Amino acid sequence: MTDRIFAGGGGVDYAEPQSLLLGYANRHGLIAGATGTGKTVTLQILAEGFSAAGVPVVLADVKGDLSGLAKPGLAEGKLHEAFVKRAEIIGLDLEYKAFPVAFWDIWSEQGHPLRATVAEMGPVLIARMLELTEPQEGVLNIAFRLADEQGLPLLDFKDLTAVLAFLAENAKSVNPSWGYVAPASIGAIQRRLLVLENQGGAAMFGEPALELSDLLRSDAQGRGVINILAADRLMNTPRLYSMVLLWILSELFEELPEVGNPEKPKLVFFFDEAHLLFDGAPKALIDRIEQVARLIRSKGVGVYFVTQNPADVPEVVLGQLGNRVQHALRAFTAKDQRELRQAAQNYRANPRFNIEDAIREVGTGEAVTSFLEAKGVPGVAERTLIRPPSSFNGPLTLAERQQVIAASPIAAKYARGIDRDSAFEMLARRAAQAAEEAAAAPEEAAPEAGGGYNRARRYDPTPRYKKPQAEAAAPKRSSTSSRSDSVTQTFAKSFARQLGTKSGQALVRGILGTLFRGK
Known part of the structure; x- marks a missing residue:
């Protein structure tokens, strides 16, 4: 087993091969870039790499494209030709293959039911959700x-x-x-x-609730299972989407034991559309997210935020992200230009090129990368051609998805809800x-007239608390x-x-x- 995940690079105009070291993969990461620049493929090839190294993965499939991880890529067509050409440039021996996948869905339509009890979710997350x-x-x-x-x-x-x-x-x-x-x-x-x-x-509220052990599984070949949460419908309620992912992350933080600095992560968590987590979040919540991101590293969990712009992530959290893949940013406005300069400043300078220009100029499938090196030192920024995926680049058909769900060893465990x-x-x-x-x-005696609204719902102006003498003399009830x-x-x-x-x-x-x- 290798100690790294090959990300890309190589060729005349590109850097030497760029890899993510598994020993530093729990130092968290960032995948950023404008829409259509290749973030989803980068997420896909990293998920493949972690799975091949025996590391389980949790990710949300916002567009449905990542379901293709369960199917080998197609060795035909224009996309195949483009992938072969890219593989030759970066020196990759391209091999198409599928990866072990478990599908999850709150509504039980596109995967195993993902449930939590109200008690597990807690008042803080529910308040944020509402x-x-x-x-x-x-x-x-x-x-x-x-x-x-x-x-x-x-x-x-x-x-x-x-x-x-x-x-x-x-x-x-x-x-x-x-x-x-x-x-x-x-x-x-x-x-x-x-x-x-x-x-x-x-x-999503009910039983049987999700057991974290079912997110930490490996298959018979020792490959980590890639847990994919169907999020295309979930994205219609952004606050619910972000709170579901944050709940899973919180449960991992609460239940997993301390492991220090492992040779590879116990699990890697990809938080796609990360800006939804931070939009309008109070400072107290951001502070706690930063605390969880900092402390969960020692439990062997790597968290990777995927978003359009690094500015979407607060500085206190951004500072915790050591492994970075920056796809193209477009600077059309003065605000865009400021954010582009800020993004470039987050990288270790490379004398061979201007980082700000590179972030603006890289094409689809290219990125400016910086992965942690020995002793956790940030690597020099490199202009990198991202490797093509081994799995299918696109969504599964409904029949293919249902076949994967039915074959899962945990299908029967979550299929039927329990109402205790x-x-x-x-x-x-x-x-x-x-x-x-x-x-x-025994029926109580009707009160005498007087005292606000009587049973006929007519207002009686006589004093409400005037009582007969005998009643007034009766002992008062405690x-x-x-x-x-x-x-x-x-x-x-x-x-x-x-x-x-x-x-x-x-x-x-x-x-x-x-x-x-x-x-």
């Missing part, structure tokens, strides 16, 4: 805490809505040390959850029990006892009413939630 304000996020955290104290497991979407309904009816009864729960905030969360449900996002006894079912039972108790209890009676019964009755309309939504903690508690 674009909640800080006060609304605080209320969401209270809902999670309430579910913990009430022993209500949050597994699927309807569990979350049930707990929020519980909180809405009992907002004045929750622990006052948690803070004030504004009904308007709960209503805003419920509306955002309805939007998410209408977009199909509720499908959780918050929704528990609260439904409480509601039914309270309804039975209310029906069996307010503590009255409160304890109402907390469960009031909610149970109200929840019974909620069940008659539409079920709801749920949330819990994840690794980024743990990190945020350390602020």
Whole structure:
């Protein structure tokens, strides 16, 4: 097995062969360039290289093109002729072959179902997904805490809505040390959850939840499995897309043990369309992403951001990316020119050419590359012709995809969803029990006239709290006892009413939630 991944180079006008050293592949990386300049092929050949070296890969397939990794390239046609010519220039012995692939899909249409429980996703990521304000996020955290104290497991979407309904009816009864729960905030969360449900996002919450061990598999030949998340439909909801990938990254950070500096990564994670992660992100979230990127390296995970412009990635995160492939950037405006100069400054200078000019001039399939060398030193920038892929350059047919899915050893494990006894079912039972108790209890005497709106819904202006003398002399009921009676019964009755309309939504903690508690 080789200790490096050949990326390209060679020839008269190009550098000596450029390779990514596996020992430094967990130092993260960047693949950038304008649309149509070759970023997808670069991602494809790196995924092939990691798989061949026995390293599992996780990536999102935004356009559907990367599904071709499961099929050998075609040794015919104009594309084949172009690949052969490029292989001759860079000194590559081109061999077409397929790679082990596992397809995943939130909606279970183009791959194995990708699910997470509400508890695993956590309130921090769900709040980001729903674009909640800080006060609304605080209320969401209270809902999670309430579910913990009430022993209500949050597994699927309807569990979350049930707990929020519980909180809405009992907002004045929750622990006052948690803070004030504004009904308007709960209503805003419920509306955002309805939007998410209408977009199909509720499908990702449930069981069986993804087990990280299924992302770390190798095939019988020792090649790492390339896990491809179908993201063409997911891209219609960009915030959901970015949060799903960030959740997977957070789970890896939380569960994997420390390994120091391994000979090769345990897993490589490609974050395509990375700008969606950072657009509008609060500084606190960016700081935590930077922290995860810095610390996950010691767990043997390499993270590679794929985006159009390096400026899409915040400086604190960009500084963690040691391996870089920069495809062409077009400088049509003054802003473009500034960003081009900034991109060129991120590379170690090469006396043979001007980096800024090279980034502007490289054609499709070419790039300015810089990979970490011995002792983690950044390599000199080189103008590189990227090698052609060994797998098929394009999407699989639906029949070919289904054949790969059916042949997967984990197909049966995730095929059928499980609906365990959780918050929704528990609260439904409480509601039914309270309804039975209310029906069996003697009917309370109707209040005398006076006191706001009577049962006929007519306003009575007589004093509300005027009572007969005998009643006034009766011993007062303990307010503590009255409160304890109402907390469960009031909610149970109200929840019974909620069940008659539409079920709801749920949330819990994840690794980024743990990190945020350390602020």
